[in-house]
Amino acid sequence: MRYSQLFGKTLKAVPAEAEAISHQLLIKAGFIDQALTSGVYTYLPLGWRVFKKIEQIIKEEINAIGGQELFMPTLQPKDLWLRSDRWDHIDPPLFKLKDRHEKELAMAPTHEEVITDLVARFVHSYKDLPLALYHIQNKFRNEMRSTGGLLRVREFFMKDLYSFHSSSEDLDRYYEKVLNAYKNIFRRCGFEVKVVEAVSGTIGGSFSHEFMMVCPTGEDTVIACTKCDWAANIEKTETQACPLCGQPTKKVRSIENGHIFKLGSKYAEKLGAYFTDKDGTKKVIYGGCYGIGLGRLLATTVEAHHDEKGIVWPKSVAPYQVQLISLSNQQPAVSKFAENIYEKLEKAGVEVLYDDREGVSAGEKFADADLIGIPVRLVVSEKTDNKVEWKERKSQEVKLITPEEVAERLTEEK
Ligand SMILES: [Zn+2]
Structure with a gap:
């Protein structure tokens, strides 16, 4: 991709209300x-x-634990939400609207109702269970206050996975699998999380966990051990000492990146999801639900990976693997050399953002590259003399290498 043609350029200033670092950097860098x-x-x-890229990582990890992807609607009828008793009781409140026939609808923030109703109509026997279904979709939260960029939004993308089981023991087993899949997802996005027992709120159920990334700019507070990995939700904990190792605990700021719930029979009973077991008896289906906000995950990745100059994307989710900068200074030979490298890299399947702008200073191009945060920066100028300057975003080291070496290094890494 040529930067000169890319839609969405870097900005000089950010809006005053942008408080979170991720909010400032994502707007300023043109994301x-x-x-x-x-x-x-x-x-x-x-x-x-x-x-x-984040979506792909999530799909791979959820497919690996047997998740089947489907797609459910955003517009949902009032009567379905009345059956679960959440039309007036979910927090934050539903976005509600009326169609031209005065029929009331909700813009869904979550899909327990729709999927439990679906499963009630399709699942009849123990042979149909267990079952895990997920989708990735834009959802709506009627927030009182929306600040913090992608960390708190009214329209957002979420991966929600729902599982259905013939017993609570089977649900327990699957819940553990999801917990591990979630840790893999966050690790692949470049950060570690603490898993804390949480308050279930209006999703409900008996048991839930949140995935918290410890971060000084986080909006939540958790109690964490000063010595080991233990952490807990502040609303759930009174303790001054870690229950695992006895060391003192302290409050740390964190960002929530996913919440999983054991729902048990809550929605199945209300929406009539039953199955016939081996012995011929009719039983209620047990369920779990498991969410990750994709925009939030993107913002958290920036919170975890930035410096004073801009974003420092982990390779796994970087928009491009390499940013090629041409400093031709009106010299046709330099331009031609850069064009040549660009074409070769494109041909080799390397994701490259090529800063081919004319009349932009070297300083400005370097500052933009640091702000955008692509893992590898390549520079071609009069001084590089048929070689290419290689610099990684997270390092200060600059090397002069041949175009062949560039191609080798980048295709090796793929
Ligand atoms: Zn401890």
Whole structure:
């Protein structure tokens, strides 16, 4: 991709209300745009590429634990939400609207109702269980206050997985699998999380866990051990000492990146999801639900990976693997050399963002590259003399290598 043609350029200034570092950097570097209304964002091409990589990681990990992907609607009828008793009781409240026949609908924030109703109609026997279904979709939260960029939004993307079981023991086993899949997802996005027992809120059920990334700019607070890996939700904990090792605990700021729930029979009973067991008896289906916000995950990745100059994307989710900068200074030979490298890399299947802009200073191009945060920066100029300057975003070291070596290094890494 030529930077000169890329839609969504770096900005000089960020909106005053952008408090979170991720919010500032994602807007400034041209990944997202917030011009419409609070808590609603456009993903610009750079941001959408990162989104798609995160989505792919999530799909791989959820498919690996038997998840089947489907797609459910956003517009949902009132009567379904009345059956679960959440039409007036979910927090934050539902986005509600009326169609031209005065029929009331909800813009869904979550899909327990729709999927339990679906499963009630399709699952009849113990032979149909267990079952795990998921989708990735934009959802709506009627927030009181939407600040913090992609960390708190009114329209957001979520992966929600729902599992269905013939017994609570089978649900327990699957819940553990999801917990591990989630840790893999966050690790692959470049950060570690603490798993804490949480308050279930209006999703409900007996038991839930949140995945918290410890981060000084986080909006939540957890109690963490000063010595070992133990952490707990502040609303659940009174303790001054870690129950595992006895060492003192302290409050740390964190960002929530996923919440999983053992729902048990809550929705199945309300929406009539039953199955016939081996012995011929009719039993209620046990369920779990498991969410990850994709925009939030993207923002958290930036919170975890940035410096004073900009974003430092982990390779796994970077929008491009390499940013090629041409400093031709009106010299046709340098331009031609850079064009040549660009074409070769494209041909080799390397994801390359090529800063081919004319009349832009070296300093400005370097600053933009640092802000955008692509893992490898390549520079071609008069001084590099048929070689290419290789520098990784996270390192200060600069090396001069041949175009052949560049191609080798980048295709090896793929
Ligand atoms: Zn401890």
